[in-house]
Amino acid sequence: MATASLTSYLPTYAEIPAERAAAVRARLETIVRAGWPDLDPTPNTPFGDLHLTPLAYQIAALEIAGERMFSDLDLANVAAGVVNNCDFAKAYLQNFAPTPRESSQASGVIRLAFSNDVGRVIDRRALFAFGAGNIFGLRLSGPDALLILPVGSPKTNLNHYVLTQFDRNSFIVDVPVAGIMGTPVTAGSEGTTDVLVTGLVGITAIADFLSGTREDTVSALAQKTRSTFYAASLTSRGGAVAFISKEFLQITAASAVVSGDHEMLRDSENPLGVTNGSLDVCVRSSQAFLTDTQLVKLSYNAELDKFIGRLDLAEIPVKIDGVVCDTAPTVGLEYTIYSASRNPVRAPLGTAAYSELEQLYIEIPMPRANDNTRLIVTENGDTVAYFLVTYRYDPATKHVVTTLNSPEVKPVGVDVLAKSFTPIIVDSLTVEYVKKPGVQVNIDQARQEILSYFLKLGYPDIYFDSAIGDSMLYAGASGVKRITVSAHVQWSAATKALVTEDPLEDWASATAVARPFPTLTISSPGDLTPAYVDAALGTGSETLVACGKRNIGYILDSANLNFSEFKT
Amino acid sequence: MQTTVVDFTGDRPRLDLNKRISGFKSSAQRCLVNLGTRKGTDPLYEDRGTNLLRDAVSGRMINANAAQHSANFAAADTYFFERAFDAPGDIDALASVALTTVNYDGQQVNFQVVFVSASGEQIGVTPTL
Numbered sequence: 001m002a003t004a005s006l007t008s009y010l011p012t013y014a015e016i017p018a019e020r021a022a023a024v025r026a027r028l029e030t031i032v033r034a035g036w037p038d039l040d041p042t043p044n045t046p047f048g049d050l051h052l053t054p055l056a057y058q059i060a061a062l063e064i065a066g067e068r069m070f071s072d073l074d075l076a077n078v079a080a081g082v083v084n085n086c087d088f089a090k091a092y093l094q095n096f097a098p099t100p101r102e103s104s105q106a107s108g109v110i111r112l113a114f115s116n117d118v119g120r121v122i123d124r125r126a127l128f129a130f131g132a133g134n135i136f137g138l139r140l141s142g143p144d145a146l147l148i149l150p151v152g153s154p155k156t157n158l159n160h161y162v163l164t165q166f167d168r169n170s171f172i173v174d175v176p177v178a179g180i181m182g183t184p185v186t187a188g189s190e191g192t193t194d195v196l197v198t199g200l201v202g203i204t205a206i207a208d209f210l211s212g213t214r215e216d217t218v219s220a221l222a223q224k225t226r227s228t229f230y231a232a233s234l235t236s237r238g239g240a241v242a243f244i245s246k247e248f249l250q251i252t253a254a255s256a257v258v259s260g261d262h263e264m265l266r267d268s269e270n271p272l273g274v275t276n277g278s279l280d281v282c283v284r285s286s287q288a289f290l291t292d293t294q295l296v297k298l299s300y301n302a303e304l305d306k307f308i309g310r311l312d313l314a315e316i317p318v319k320i321d322g323v324v325c326d327t328a329p330t331v332g333l334e335y336t337i338y339s340a341s342r343n344p345v346r347a348p349l350g351t352a353a354y355s356e357l358e359q360l361y362i363e364i365p366m367p368r369a370n371d372n373t374r375l376i377v378t379e380n381g382d383t384v385a386y387f388l389v390t391y392r393y394d395p396a397t398k399h400v401v402t403t404l405n406s407p408e409v410k411p412v413g414v415d416v417l418a419k420s421f422t423p424i425i426v427d428s429l430t431v432e433y434v435k436k437p438g439v440q441v442n443i444d445q446a447r448q449e450i451l452s453y454f455l456k457l458g459y460p461d462i463y464f465d466s467a468i469g470d471s472m473l474y475a476g477a478s479g480v481k482r483i484t485v486s487a488h489v490q491w492s493a494a495t496k497a498l499v500t501e502d503p504l505e506d507w508a509s510a511t512a513v514a515r516p517f518p519t520l521t522i523s524s525p526g527d528l529t530p531a532y533v534d535a536a537l538g539t540g541s542e543t544l545v546a547c548g549k550r551n552i553g554y555i556l557d558s559a560n561l562n563f564s565e566f567k568t
Numbered sequence: 569m570q571t572t573v574v575d576f577t578g579d580r581p582r583l584d585l586n587k588r589i590s591g592f593k594s595s596a597q598r599c600l601v602n603l604g605t606r607k608g609t610d611p612l613y614e615d616r617g618t619n620l621l622r623d624a625v626s627g628r629m630i631n632a633n634a635a636q637h638s639a640n641f642a643a644a645d646t647y648f649f650e651r652a653f654d655a656p657g658d659i660d661a662l663a664s665v666a667l668t669t670v671n672y673d674g675q676q677v678n679f680q681v682v683f684v685s686a687s688g689e690q691i692g693v694t695p696t697l
Contacts (some may be wrong), residue, residue: 018611025612038590040569042653043613044598044605046583047571053612 004072004088009065016060024063025056106181107139107250108209109395110191111314112148113170113202117163119153122146126195128203133182136191138175139399141406148173151312158405164312167295168326168386174206174314176399185209187290207287207395210250234404234411240281247403250396253284253421253458255550262533263548266351266417277414280351281404282421282551284458285396289318289555293390295326298364300378300385301507307376307385308507311337311360315393316401317493318354318420319555323364326386331375333387335364338514339494340503346415349499350517350534350545353492355419356401360494361503362389363511391493392555394420421458421553424528428486430562431468433477443563446475454556462549463528481566483525489532489552491517491545515543528554569594574601592660592685595650599665599683602646615649618642620667624677632672639667639679659687 029052032041041048068084071077073092083089110128114120124145128136138146142158149155149162151171163171191203234240240256257280259267267278298309323335338361341352352358364387367375378385400418403409410416431450435441449471457463469480496514503510520532529549536542571594573587589597605617620642622628629635643665654661664684671678682692 022612038570040571040590040594040598042598043610043616044601044650045571045594046574049601056612 004069004085006062006065006069008085008088009068010061011064011068013057013061016057016064020064021053021056021060024060025053028052028056028059105178106134106136106185106209106211107176107178107399108136108185109174109176109206109399110136111172111174111202111204111206112197112200113166113172113204114148114163114197114199115170115201116199117150117165117171118199119150120148120197120199122148122197123195124159126193127179128177128191128193130185130189130191130205130209131183134180134185134209136177136179136181139178139402141402146175152310158402158407162312164314165295165297166314170201172294172314174395174398176402181209181211184211206292207290210286234279234281234409234416235277235414237279240279240416243409244281244283244400248283248285248396248400250285250287251283251400252286252288252456253282253461253553255282255421255459256280257282257550261548261550262531263546263551265534265537265544265546266347266415279414279416280551281400281416281418282458282553283394283396283400283418284421284456284553285394287396288394288420288455289392290315290395291321291390291392293388296362296387296389297384298362298387300366300383302382304508305366306507307362307364307366307387308504309362310504311362311389313360313389313391313393315391315395316354316356316358316397316420317360317391317393318423319392319425319490320493321390321392323362323390324388325376326388328376329388331367333364333367335362336496336511337362337494338496338498338503338511339492340498340500344501347417348544349497349515350491350543353419353494353545354397354422355417356398357417358492358494361498362387363507422547422551423490423553423555424487424522424530425490426454426485426487426554426556426560428484428560428562429556430484430564431472431480432482432484432564432566433472434479434481434566434568435477439476439478441472441476441563441565443475446471446477446563447558447561449474450561451556451558454554457554459550463525463554465525485522485525485528487522487528489520489522489530489547490555491543491547497543515541517543517545520547571597573597576600592683592687592689593691595654595660595662595685596683596691599646599650599662600681602649603642603667603681607645613649615645617649618645629672629677632669632677635672635677635679636669639669643667643681659685660689661686663688 029041032039039047041052043049071082072084072089078089122145124138124140126138140146140159144159147160149160151163151165153162155162161173161175163173166172185205187205187207189205193203234243237256237258241254244251244254257263259278264278294313296311298307301308320337323333325331340359341347342357342359347357369375376385397420404416404418450468453467465483468483472480496516498510498514500510522528531548533546534542534544570588570590573584573589574597575582575584603618603620606621607617607619610616620638623638629638647665650662663686666682668680669677670680680692682690684690
C-alpha cells in the first residue's frame with residue numbers, strides 16, 4: 001500500500017525560497033484584509049511581523065511538501081530521476097505492476113544432468129539451492145509437474161522438457177527457475193535439490209542469475225511503467241514489447257514483427273480472405289551469447305557414406321561454431337546443417353528459424369584419407385559416431401518461449417512465436433581512423449565499446465556509423481576516415497531448408513529437394529540494415545526468409561574487428 | 569486598521585497587548601519600526617528598513633551633517649516603503665516623513681521625527697541612537 005506522511009516531504013526553513021514565502025504572505029494579507037479589515041497585516045506591525053510572516057513560511061512549506069508529493073505521483077518526473085520519497089514512489093509504482101511479483105524475484109536457467117536417457121517426473125514444488133540464501137523454484141508454463149522425456153520424444157504438454165545428450169555419459173535439460181537470491185549465483189555454480197530424482201547427477205547454473213528488480217531503479221521503473229502502462233499484452237506490437245520488457249528483466253532488446261510487416265511471412269489468409277494474426281517476438285538478453293559444446297550421436301548411413309541425424313541441442317542455437325568428431329577432434333569435417341519446421345502450418349520453412357519450431361539436422365560425409373581409408377571410427381557395429389557440436393545461444397530465448405506458451409498469457413486469435421533476432425554475421429569490420437601526432441588511441445577501449453554496441457543493437461535501435469565514430473573519438477582518435485565491412489545474413493543456423501516430412505526416412509531424396517537459403521551479402525556499412533524478402537517467394541524454391549530493421553541483430557566477433565590508422 | 573501598541577519608552581521596545589492603536593497612529597508606529605529596522609534583514613521585503621542604525625554604529629555619522637544625510641535617506645526609505653501599503657485615498661495615508669538631527673555630540677545623536685498624514689495630522693517623536 002502506498003502511504004506516506006506529508007511531514008516526510010516538508011522542506012527545511014533554508015529550502016523555502018523568499019519569493020515563495022512573500023507570495024504566500026501576500027495571499028494571506030489579502031485574506032486578512034477581506035476577513036478582518038480592522039487588523040493591520042502589513043510589515044512593521046506586531047501581527048504582520050510576529051504572526052503573518054512566520055505563518056507564510058509555514059504555509060509555503062506545506063505547499064512545497066504537497067508539490068513534492070504530487071511530483072512523486074507524476075511518473076514523468078520519477079522517470080527523469082526526480083524522486084522525493086523513494087519508498088512511496090516504489091510502492092505507488094506497484095499499483096501499475098511494472099514488474100509482476102514473480103518477475104521481481106531472481107531468475108535464471110539451470111541445467112539438470114542425468115546419467116541415463118529415461119523419462120522422469122519432478123514435483124513442481126521442488127526447490128533448488130545454490131548456496132545459503134539462494135533458493136529457487138521451477139518456473140513452469142503449465143500447472144502440472146515437470147515432465148522430463150527421453151531424447152527425441154515429442155512434446156505434448158507445456159511442462160514437457162526433452163532430454164538432449166550432452167556427452168557420452170550424461171543427458172541434460174535446461175529449465176527456468178525463479179526465487180530468492182541472497183548472494184550472486186554465477187554461471188557454472190553447482191546446486192542441490194530437496195527432491196530425490198534417480199539418475200540426477202548435476203544441477204548447474206548455465207548463466208549468471210539475474211537479481212530481479214534492482215533497488216536503485218525507481219526512475220527506471222517509472223520509465224518502464226510509462227512505456228508499458230498502455231497495454232502489456234501480446235495482441236499488438238507495442239503490447240508485446242511491453243509485455244516482454246515487463247516480464248523479463250534480462251531482455252535488452254525486444255522487437256515485434258506483426259502481420260503486414262514485410263519481415264512477416266508467417267501470416268496467411270483463411271478461406272474467407274481474413275488474415276490470420278501472427279506476431280513474431282525477437283528477443284535478446286544481456287547474457288547473449290553463451291557458448292556450449294554438446295555431444296551428438298549421429299547414425300552412419302553406409303550407403304550414402306554419411307553421418308546423419310537430428311541436431312537436438314539443449315538450447316535454440318544462433319550460430320553453429322564448429323563440429324568435430326568426439327574420438328578424432330583433429331579431423332576436419334565438412335558438414336551441412338538442414339532446417340525443417342516442426343509445425344509447417346504455424347511456421348513454414350525459414351519462418352521457423354531461431355525459434356522452438358525449428359528442427360535442425362546435420363549431415364557429415366565420412367572423412368577419408370587420400371587412400372580412401374576412414375578417418376573416423378564408428379561404434380556400435382559401424383552404425384553410429386559421436387560428434388561435439390559447439391554452438392552459441394541466448395539463454396533467455398527458451399525462457400521467453402516457455403512463458404509465451406503459458407495458457408495464462410497466450411493471446412486469443414494471435415499466433416505468437418518467440419525467436420532470436422536474425423543475425424547478420426559480420427565477417428570483417430575495419431575502422432580506418434585518424435589521430436593527431438603524439439596521441440595514443442586506446443584501441444582496446446574502442447574495441448570493447450564497438451563490440452558491445454553491436455551486441456546490444458536491436459529495433460528500435462538501428463546501426464549508425466556515428467556510433468563507431470563516437471567510440472573512436474572517446475578512445476583518442478580525431479576522426480574516422482572510413483569504415484569497411486563484409487557481412488552476410490544468416491537466415492538460419494542451417495544452410496538449407498528441408499521440405500520433406502520425416503526426412504530421415506529417405507535422406508537422399510529429402511536432401512535432393514532441399515532448398516538453399518538465399519545469399520545476402522553486405523559490403524557497405526550503409527547496408528547493415530537491409531530490407532529483404534525472399535526473391536523466390538511464391539515459386540517452388542522459396543524459403544520464406546525476410547529481414548528488416550525489426551528482426552535483425554548482429555554477431556561481431558573480436559577477431560573480425562580491425563583497426564587501421566590512416567596516415568595523413 | 570488596528571494594531572497592538574509597541575512601547576518604545578523602556579530600554580527596549582515591548583508589546584503592550586492591552587492597548588490598540590489605529591488610523592494614522594498605527595502608520596506612525598509602523599514607520600518608527602521601519603526606521604529602526606536594519607535594511608536587508610527581512611528576506612521577504614528587500615526595501616524594508618533603513619541604514620540609519622548601521623550608519624550610526626559603523627562610524628559614518630562623523631558629524632552632524634553626515635548624521636543628517638543618513639537621517640534624510642532613512643526618512644525617504646521609510647516614506648516610500650510605507651506608501652506602498654497605503655490604500656489610495658486613505659486620509660490616514662502617510663504624506664511625509666521628516667527626520668531632523670537635533671543633537672549630535674559625537675557619542676550620541678538625537679533625531680526629531682515627524683510624520684504627517686494626508687489629512688494633515690502630525691505625529692512627532694524624538695528617538696535617540
